[in-house]
Amino acid sequence: MKRKLLYALLLTAGTMSSVSAQTDEQMLARIREEGMLKSQVMATALQFTDVAGPRLANSPGLKRAQDWAVNELKTWGAVNAKREPWGKFGKGWEIQKNYVAITAPYYHNIIAIPKAWTPGTNGLVKGDVVLLKVDSLPDLAKYQGKLKGKIVMMDVKGTGGQTYRADASRYTDSALTAMGNATLAPAGGGQRRGGPGARGNMAAAAALRQALPKFYLAEGVSLVLSQARGTDGTVFTSNGASYADTAKAVAPEIETSTEDYQRILRLSKAGVKVGLEADIKTEFFTNDLQGYNVVGELPGTDPKLKDQLVIIGGHLDSWHAATGATDNAAGCAVMMEAMRILKRVGFKPRRTIRIVLWSSEEQGIHGSHNYVLNHFGDAKTMVLKPEHAKVSAYYNLDNGTGKIRGIYLQGNAAAGDLFKSWFAPFKDLGATTVTISNTGGTDHLSFDAVGIPGFQFIQDGMDYNTRTHHTNQDTYDKLSEDDLKQASTIVASLVYNTSQRDEMLPRKPLPVAQPPKN
């Protein structure tokens, strides 16, 4: 559609009756108007971030966000809105106190985050930091019986220093062109790095890594300091223990900013005693070990197609040190907004449109994997359920706060021209690129694994990799309103087109069942 026509339609759309039969162009113009000019995406994002708080898998924060989403979907007129259990996940966990400071040679409060699913310190602990010199398993012996109540750290390289590259960036035209021209890389394993010696060293390092938690616990260390990736106060977080209800106990462990970690390390190496105090309280939740996804629907209205599905989603769980704004409140807020837009413009879809906000993505893509297992089929055996045949497409958003620049076909070449035509009206908003390439790491993989067309969008990277992805700085202020409006509008339009098309989206050949491992 030409741009002038689009804006002419924008101006007239509001005066038209929503019950009259409308052309695709008219509906798409209304979608664009609602998405770009009357957006609620930031209000939704605020609820998922500031109001709900950190949303680690099975945490109270995730539950708050899920409950809000269910209620909001109902308010908007979605049907079948609920938290749907997908099977056993494990324990919930949250931080209830976090205080760490060095007290000698002078006082300095440090930036540090407890690793997820680690215990607290059981009140204020104080002690000198002990620098462990451990290169391999046998080195542990020299510390046996000497670490009770101690605070320990290892000698690791810092990640600090100057940064001569901007934290944030967007795709250049040439990068997008290259993505559009890409061909599928041949399947097959990458090369191992190094020779047998390197493999031996890696095995020894892995053995040490595996032995350490048990050793720390057995020796009764009071706190383990680890160094976090990140600079300038930004701390990337991870987990320090299993979420399984049967998980073995570990010692308390914190991820420390590189600046603070290296300061303690330099002092220790210079022979200056570093005193440290910490008061960390974490809480485990075991009353409900089930994992849940949020679902809701706009029911289909075409008697022949209403049993078919267009599914959209993103993972609502986050890491624990911030409020997971770009990972992935952004994606969830956009998908919620797409639902709101479609409902608000009075769209009566031919196929049923379903939103699913996944959980436990960060812990292994569990929410979507189990949802697909429960509803559509088992990627291991390729034993499929009847509904498998009824899903036209799954669209996922989980690449931060940047606007949509295109879509990954995930090898589904036959869908390429469709997406090109659906993206055509959004050239002015920067979304043009259809790449045959695969992208990984998130929930569309669960659909792709059983042969249902599953897509993830290309988004401008912004400062996802430098500042927000899994960090203590993934907060609401890192969200870009204009980008999220654009993404909501484009997703709503693609969903509209997918719902209204006479045929379902083309599929790739079904994957083969994976032989059971011995």
Add this chain to the structure above:
Amino acid sequence: MKRKLLYALLLTAGTMSSVSAQTDEQMLARIREEGMLKSQVMATALQFTDVAGPRLANSPGLKRAQDWAVNELKTWGAVNAKREPWGKFGKGWEIQKNYVAITAPYYHNIIAIPKAWTPGTNGLVKGDVVLLKVDSLPDLAKYQGKLKGKIVMMDVKGTGGQTYRADASRYTDSALTAMGNATLAPAGGGQRRGGPGARGNMAAAAALRQALPKFYLAEGVSLVLSQARGTDGTVFTSNGASYADTAKAVAPEIETSTEDYQRILRLSKAGVKVGLEADIKTEFFTNDLQGYNVVGELPGTDPKLKDQLVIIGGHLDSWHAATGATDNAAGCAVMMEAMRILKRVGFKPRRTIRIVLWSSEEQGIHGSHNYVLNHFGDAKTMVLKPEHAKVSAYYNLDNGTGKIRGIYLQGNAAAGDLFKSWFAPFKDLGATTVTISNTGGTDHLSFDAVGIPGFQFIQDGMDYNTRTHHTNQDTYDKLSEDDLKQASTIVASLVYNTSQRDEMLPRKPLPVAQPPKN
């Protein structure tokens, strides 16, 4: 000197006797060898940062750094090394506990730093945050009697979002060329911004700013939250009260990261109660209100010139949230290293070389101002002391960790060709530019104010303005070793040349006395 010759000399210098008469070229080559290949600058910087800690004016951390410097200068063989009092400064202050977290709607430890010279909370305080809507003085009335024990904040704009410019940068060749070609800007006042209305608003805002501390204290608020400049965990700090021993009391006040401040603000504006707890302990030191500079000398050996001085320095005091690595442990470590290099190469200077590490620069350039007042003259009256005539030059370093790219002549055109010739051997190290321009903000101004040639170097900016200057991230790991070696070598060489030259450096006409203010 040609580069080939220089390295040839480098190779032979070590074998020559230090007591034999050496040519300038030979001595400069030995200086370069010592500075670039046998540097101790990082070891010195480590003592000033990690080991001494924050070095706020008159704090215990500054005292530790000063004592270490005096002792080290003595160890190196400098004479007259001591802490020299310069007059009354005021109270010392340091942080002894710093814990702040929100506790509702969920727990989250926040990045916040007490403002310098503010009191602590006298134990753990807890309460809901009260968002004050105060645009002008009369608005305060509505809160009278309602803030006892409350934690308060104002509605201010955030500083977050994406950054599309690199944090760190170096001077480009074209920027240096432009500096070299600059002419002196005519003296005279800049234009006021805005009309009478704008001035009225500014006056009202200033009146409110002035009234607030008294109001907070009178109302008995338990904690004031302010927003810090900075992003991603970086917090720029400042002071929140006077250091004077007669200063009026204020309420406890913390500078909060923009991400945390804006989160609390958004929640408050959305009607969500934010609970906060804080435990801040700060200590004032009043046992010695004097300010001190560190001094030390390499005595002159030429009977006619040894009473004349070449002075080098930088300020050793810092802000309190980190260890002032780039501001200005870097400059002090370089100046110490220049002294070490000159002593180590067996240099017997004609003029006396004096190092002075200033204090209270961050609080108003007090250390150097009072030193000049005590030794050389009064800029207000232009009543000068005899020693005023004996200072050839003062060299200052206080622009972070970047290498030296040249020097600011501070309008002293007659010194331009000298510096060009003295920089010539360092073209390969990137130091070439002699600019007629002034630069301000640090201790060379105290000398310039009484007509003694005072110079500050041009240094690559690195991430000084984005990440380190007055922030909680100004730590040792932000120091660039190669840059500091280069700076030490160049300073030592310039000091060598200034000491050996038959004449003192040319001076500008004496400034006129400043008429007393009514």
